[in-house]
Amino acid sequence: MTKLNEMTMVEAARALRTRECSVRELWDACVNEAHVRNKELNAFLEVFDTDDAALRAAQKRIDTEGAKAPLLCGIPLALKDNILLEGKVASAASKVLEHYRATYDATVVKKLKDAGAIFVGRTNMDEFAMGSSTENSAFGPSVNPYDAGRVPGGSSGGSAVALAAHLALAALGSDTGGSIRQPAAYTGIVGLKPTYGAVSRSGLIAMGSSLDQIGPLTATVEDARILYETIRGKDIMDSTTIPDNLYPAHSVSKSLRIGVPRHLLGDGIDADVRAVFDASLDGLVRAGHVLVDIKLPMSAHALAAYYVIMPAEVSTNLARLDGIRYGLAERGETLLDDYILSRTKGFGEEPRRRILLGTFVLSSGYIDAYYRRADAMRTVLRREYSTAFEEVDVVVFPTTPSPAFTFGEKSDPLSMYLGDIFTVTANLTGMPAISVPMGYVNRAGVSLPVGIHFTAPHQAEDVLFAIGSAVEKANNV
């Protein structure tokens, strides 16, 4: 039998209902594994103490409601450290918020608690979700379970490791430019960035407010769908959440039309990643889906637009952390000293870099040349994708051009930024996107997972789940 902590959510839910295991046994399996392996993996910044009352309540609900109990009831989940859980520290892996305790539950946490889910701990991440490796965490990086010399990706790297190493059955992350999808690809799991506005951000520590979305990291596409359905929905506490059917509905046909922008798949992708990608597409064709050549001429400039918009929003959002009301509070002679000392000591290098960049692109001499043009690019990209979606159901890329890189390999910030090339566009357009494992490539004798990435029109998550399941089926998952 599969170890309890190695089950998918769906398998665990079934085992709980057939009495193959109890809520407590499932919890113990995950938490024991977390205690054993966290020292080496640094997936969790904190593993929570057992909440006996929550375990009992979940067990009781399964015993009395059986099949009617929510599927997530009694399921141990990992939570990224930028999502608030009342009474627990939420540090965003920053010294600024190292001792900050959440004063309320994020809406997604409330929904998961209502469904009976139980939280194993808060997961490591790049500081304030800025990075693609967790190397920017103020508390040390997480480690890729496939190769201890390699990063797990980021910024939701801790969540990805917690799941890939079976320390939890599923995890929540946040995605501003690929922070769910890229670590999912690097650790061989599924990661979904929902449509902008689909999931409430009330209680998410903001990075880029026009880009951020909370989403699931799971073992299977079906688990991703279930977790997504549990956390989604309009929320009075987040006015950017959208009602159902804001955008035109898209039916899910048996044969999906997959748009392949071959002109963007030239240089920069590792040959073996490209080979695995092409083989995955062949598998989808054999399963009855159709490849369509498409052109996305302006998409080559999406990353440049992203690295203007995102720092602009970062510099604005992080302005609130000034050492006055909460967080790290250093004191100098004047009030200005208090601000400067708290911010300088509290923020790591990457947040400071992005705050400075953001301040630059928003400054009066440059806002037209940079910020306003980047903002215009978003409309151009949205149109370009909307046009493509008249002919196709999804657009496909490899999630990343390469597998997980080694620690320190991308010490130059621009080279790190360029790894986000295939993921940022979905954040700029607000469209949903998913990364699904597509196979492995070999680096120095180690098999490393890589992911395939699909983008769908706004609110067409069902299309993503359909194509994602098709990839799993073709790979015999």
Next chain:
Amino acid sequence: MATAAEVKKLAALARIKVEDAELEKFTKEFDAILAYVGQLTQLDLPQDVHEEKPLLRNVMREDGEPHVSGAYTAKLTEQFPAHDGDALSVKQIISHD
């Protein structure tokens, strides 16, 4: 080209102190990043992009349904670096000298 003086000015605006050694590094990185994002300034973008109204708009929440007064006061006060009862203590900014 970014200059060290410009980066220093940005840091002052952002209420951050950048040490000299870091200033040089940041300035160099800025050049590379700005050279990359500078491709935006060369693009021929359509004129009508700002006229397009997205479907997700008017996102201000209506006033009303406030939480019970004081429901969060104790929790918030606990986070204050210094407080006097429920009040946040801050530095005196107007002197009487």
